[in-house]
Amino acid sequence: MDMYKIVKKPLVTEKGTVMLSEGNRVTFKVHLDANKIEIREAVQKIFNVSVLQVNTQVVRGKRKRFGKSMGQTKSWKKAMVQLKEGDKIEIFEGV
Secondary structure, eight states: OOOOHHHEEOOOOOHHHHHHHHEEEEEEEEOOOOOOHHHHHHHHHHHHHHHHEEEEEOOOOOEEEEEEEEOOOOOEEEEEEEEEETTTGGGGGGG
């Protein structure tokens, strides 16, 4: 799988900024079929940083109402990546 398809986009939330300041951990939205090893390699190649640990979580889709019928949003995967001390990803700076 292409490394740019594995890491879809960064997640900037309040909890994510606290994790960044306290533990040098960044959060990404990743491909649902990607495993921890693929996520680690993709982040290291794309951002040129050293990854110490990867934690993943599948966020289940929510039930939504569309007019008379019920539907469901898609499930997606979140990856919390811990970087080596001293490494930074520039897109998260100044958030």
